[in-house]
Amino acid sequence: MTELEKGPLGRRRGRGARERILSASQQLFRDAGINRTGMDQLCAVAQVSKRTAYQHFTSKDELVAEYLRRFDPDIMPGVFDRTDLTPRERLLAAFELPASGTPELTPMCPYIAAAVELHDPQHAASQFARDYKKAIATRLAETAREAGAAHPEQLGEQLALLLDGAAARTRVLNSESFPTAAAIAAVLIDNAIP
């Protein structure tokens, strides 16, 4: 009953190596980048033999794609699922920093990082990054429509651009840029919602 996760084929036995690999990927790809993280190092952190790793993922590229896929249900639900907020408040909440007392910077958006590092629009991970970014813009647009925005699609795309700008700029400047993005968002939302 304490099943960790089903394997790729629906079977499951043994102890969850797959989970440890993906968990190590999240840590290392975030902290050191995808290209600078070797499979040996990754396996060491995951406490998994290399042989096992390559039985779960046929290549590093596939692991990277799966690593990105894992973020999907993790990030934005904290925003769009908050029924205690009005649609308008939800749009603004997307720009709030995760926890108020964190001294660390917002980590670089893994989708942008992957797209830049892999440098190949055909790569499965790049395609997934694209899909995810479009999905975010769509959800923002839906929420904008709920909030009564004049041009919800346009507002959704604009807010998505602000999120990406804040992520990129935080990384380059090494200082938090989300408050700036939030300020812009407030202006856009005020202008778009009567």
Add this chain to the structure above:
Amino acid sequence: MTELEKGPLGRRRGRGARERILSASQQLFRDAGINRTGMDQLCAVAQVSKRTAYQHFTSKDELVAEYLRRFDPDIMPGVFDRTDLTPRERLLAAFELPASGTPELTPMCPYIAAAVELHDPQHAASQFARDYKKAIATRLAETAREAGAAHPEQLGEQLALLLDGAAARTRVLNSESFPTAAAIAAVLIDNAIP
């Protein structure tokens, strides 16, 4: 008299190998990325022996830093130096696409790309990227002040974030995002300048 460029020590002899190296860097780092471009490949494109390359640049890291330094006088002068425009028009011009008839995407901002690829804030290139981004924000703020903005520094930082957002998003989505950024900029500028 047709001196190509002075070498690092002010001497010059032979034929401009340094220029060819930097030129090849621009092409390859943009098209294939920094990490995915090997020195062998780079030297082949530059038509330069590896020995020569390492006499001009003691390491690849140094070459990367110099490569970034080369962009400085090339990009934004086309905007801020246009005396035919009012300050307000100059702010908007920063978001216009380079040439109207280009079917290609705006190339990824090399500073963001380098910061993400190198993944080390201490790297000389990362530090230079930071300085450059701050300089752009400063110039935008100055122009905003000229244009009579209420809070020029804030507007400058906001417009800089829009530029970075458009660059990052263009790369991830593989479709042009600068028009969206321009639309936001127009709103911000209208709101900030009475």
Add this chain to the structure above:
DNA sequence: CGTTATATATACCGACCTGTGTGCTTAACG
């Protein structure tokens, strides 16, 4: 012309990379 810095070609180095092959152990489930 002769000197000398600058460029050349090519082979090489050690480190690290992704990915396999082999043989053995162990945990889970019927």
Add this chain to the structure above:
DNA sequence: CGTTAAGCACACAGGTCGGTATATATAACG
């Protein structure tokens, strides 16, 4: 308990990486 899939350790292949060594050619200048 016995079967079987999951995982283990470890060595190694084949390639690419950044960077160096050696020995030779040539362009620029006095």
